[in-house]
Amino acid sequence: MFDRLKLTATTCALALGLATAAQAVELEFYFPVAVGGDAAGLIQRMTDAYMAQTPGVTINGIYAGSYADTTTRLITASRGGNPPHLAILSAVDVFMFLEEEIIEAWDNHLSEDEIQTWIGGFYDSFRANTLVDGLQWGIPFQRSTPVMYFNREAFAAVGLDPDSPPASWEELVEMGRSLTLRDGGGRVQRWGLRIPSSGFPYWLFQGLTAANGVELMNAEGTEVFFDRPEVVEALEFLVSLSQEHEVMEPGILDWGATPRAFLDGNVAIAWTTTGNLANIRNNATFDFGVAMLPANTQRGAPTGGGDFFLMSGHNDAETRAAIDFVKWATAPEQAAQWSIDTGYVAPRADIWETDTMRAYSEEVPGALVARNQLEFAVAEFSTFENARVRQILNDNIAAAIVGEKTPAQAMADAQAAADAILAAYR
Structure with a gap:
């Protein structure tokens, strides 16, 4: 101290x-x-x-x-x-x-x-x-940077190697299925994965877009790239984790509650900031590991x-x-x-x-x-009128997660709204 x-x-x-x-x-x-x-x-x-x-x-x-x-x-x-x-x-x-x-x-x-x-x-x-x-x-x-915390004991209990956490999107889904536990009635006792979608949803979404080889904005803060195919694909993958693969709790997942969900054993893999390492280390009652975010076309994470x-x-x-x-x-x-x-x-x-x-x-x-x-990091999302533009992105990510919009429509809407704001700065 x-x-x-x-x-x-x-x-x-x-x-x-x-x-x-x-x-x-x-x-x-x-x-x-x-x-x-x-x-x-x-x-x-x-x-x-x-x-x-x-x-x-x-x-x-x-x-x-x-x-x-x-x-x-x-x-x-x-x-x-x-x-x-x-x-x-x-x-x-x-x-x-x-x-x-x-x-x-x-x-x-x-x-x-x-x-x-x-x-x-x-x-x-x-x-x-x-x-x-x-x-x-x-x-x-x-x-x-965001990192991936994982419950090593939960991995071992379902036959997964605790020394080999998921390194790709495909492995994230496969291991998430093994780690998601249900009772005899089909009710989930533990989710395989949790990626928070409130608080800083754009930030963890960048962990997916960076891993898919694309930036969300230019360095000058005057342009965004929300409607690029790689960005839409990243949002489709995020949505699929709960709606298709059923390895993540559906709906909007709270940022602040994520460390507690991990510590309480309600989720086996959690994405959150490395700034929570001391909190998790001091309070975990099980052996846990820390890993980089998984890759798709490449490794990537925002600062x-x-x-x-x-x-x-x-x-x-x-x-x-x-x-x-x-x-x-x-x-x-x-x-x-x-x-x-x-x-x-x-x-x-x-x-x-x-x-x-x-x-x-x-x-x-x-x-x-x-x-x-x-080594693989990109700058955190930042533009002029950042609060407004970021909220547009956050709102459209949420709309896709809850099923109000398709990922493609959500990102097209976000692009149009952001362009209207940033046009004055170009």
């Missing part, structure tokens, strides 16, 4: 230097929580640890709810002339923040050496969402999660103090502990080289899955 962190000599020297350079600086810091466990408590302990070692800097960490709640509160505060100094926000909302003119590019406040050695040290796949016009607008922190954003409207001393806190929080030892305590993916290669992270990876090899999946 962060209250037990020991600073290296280098970090101590940095902290002492900051104490002189940033006397009596008070920072306000908004953060969300989107996973199970005690992420809010961890943030508080992290800021407490930093303040204890950096006299003169006060950080008021404010838990602001979900990502959406935090964004709403941030925009309200910024429009009212009282923005926080820092916020952890969803990386995909970067275009909104740019339109609102409420964030600062980190590059504009850093030396060339800091840009090269610090910003350049983050994984490219995590930087992608907030690298706009050649500038870095977000610093990766609580980053994730996800939140970045540190530097807010506009503050003086140089406050801005510099905010930067130095983020540099400390993302330094190897601190970031390693954060990754271990939450399950989020450590966003830099040097974090994985620490003794702390090496030991953890040996103890919990599942932690390496999300990192290794970055």
Whole structure:
């Protein structure tokens, strides 16, 4: 935990230097929580640890709810002339923040050496969402990819190899059938598979579209590709899991209830964020495994999660103090502990080289899955007017799942509605 962190000599020297350079600086810091466990408590302990070692800097960490709640509160505060100094926000909302003119590019406040050695040290796949016009607008922190959790004991009980989870869509269906248990009356006692379709349906859907070799949007955030055949095929497959193959509970499946459904043994395979790893590890009463999302034409998964954003409207001393806190929080030892305590993916290669992270990876090899999946990762869905466009996609995914539309019609409708919004940005 962060209250037990020991600073290296280098970090101590940095902290002492900051104490002189940033006397009596008070920072306000908004953060969300989107996973199970005690992420809010961890943030508080992290800021407490930093303040204890950096006299003169006060950080008021404010838990602001979900990502959406935090964004709403941030925009309200910024429009009212009282923005926080820092916020952890969803990386995909970067275009909104740019339109609102409420964030600062980190590059504009850093030396060339800091840009090269610090910003350049983050994984490219995590930087992608907030690298706009050649500038870095977000610093990766609580980053994730969706992964596949599976109940190894359930696999063994039905004659499946616990060391060989499904690696393809075909295997996902075949194993899902074996893992779905029914009583004598045909009532399901355990579902083989659960892919949540509320909360972040577009995100897990990207796990299917990326595995089918297609992106959902361009890098400029001005165009979407919802009606491509590969996207329609991915939605057809998602719908078929409950309607045709009967390996997944029908209807809209709740995001927040998914870890509990897995932990309670109600589902044998669950797709959710790697950010739930600590929660599942701490609470599972059975042996479980973690695997990459299965492939169709290729491996693929979206990145996800939140970045540190530097807010506009503050003086140089406050801005510099905010930067130095983020540099400390993302330094190897601190970031390693954060990754271990939450399950989020450590966003830099040097974090994985620490003794702390090496030991953890040996103890919990599942932690390496999300990192290794970055090789195949695509940027999380993000466009201008992202909330509106994303809701269009979510609504049409839901319409296909509940049978109100065919997958082809749902994606055609989503394409037309999104095009009408994004035309102004092309």
